[in-house]
Amino acid sequence: MSKEKNQIKKAPTSPHLQIYRWNVSSLTSIFHRLTGVALYFSVIAISWYIIFFTYQINTGDISESCDCPMTVIMNFIFAAAGIAILFSLFFHFCNGIRHLFWDIGKGFEKETATTNGILVIILSFLLTAITIGTVLYFKYT
């Protein structure tokens, strides 16, 4: 009896990721959430980096020109994290604009939504590539 009662009280937990067939709409929706959480913690981490930098609290200088293995590994990890954050940012940005169009009632048709979803994915990869390309172009010219 008490067990039944507990089961009734249990709230239904939303998106069950395993049981649905994958399509563009669900993929972009799931990645919108994932990139959102990633960006939230990235913003907090970068903010605290700026705060520590402002008060000259030493967080370990990673930009020193030194060939010691730890520096090389850390530089690689920071570059990889930067690219991941950049991609998350562009994906969340593009898909967020798609969400805003949905909010004013545009682009709800199944075909339009799928096309827009593919466009968002392509555009976020493209913008990431353009940004990294521009950074590297300025760095090595």
Add this chain to the structure above:
Amino acid sequence: MKIKIAPSTKSGSHHWLMQKVSAVALIPLIIWLVLSFIQISQDPQEYFPAFFAYPINAIMGILLITASLYHGSIGMRVIIEDYISNKTKMHFYIMLSNFLSIATAVAAVVAIIRLHLIG
């Protein structure tokens, strides 16, 4: 049989609207962020210390930090409400994410003002 409704924080529509408003505000701020990132990455040690000395950068930086953390804390609240069914735990995590957001925003704004004044 009586069905109990899932716990709610009873503030859905207001937060939904505010999430959209902050999303619109973030569009120009993100464009500024990407352009600034490209500029600073050319020579971080040269450009970053003086970056916030320019009023436009200090203003946009403060707006970006506050708007993104506001947007982010609403988003985290929605996700916590969706995935944590225990009401006590849910409220604890929402409070924790709000405290984290507010503390970070205040500290970052103070830091940017300091960089603006000394830069």
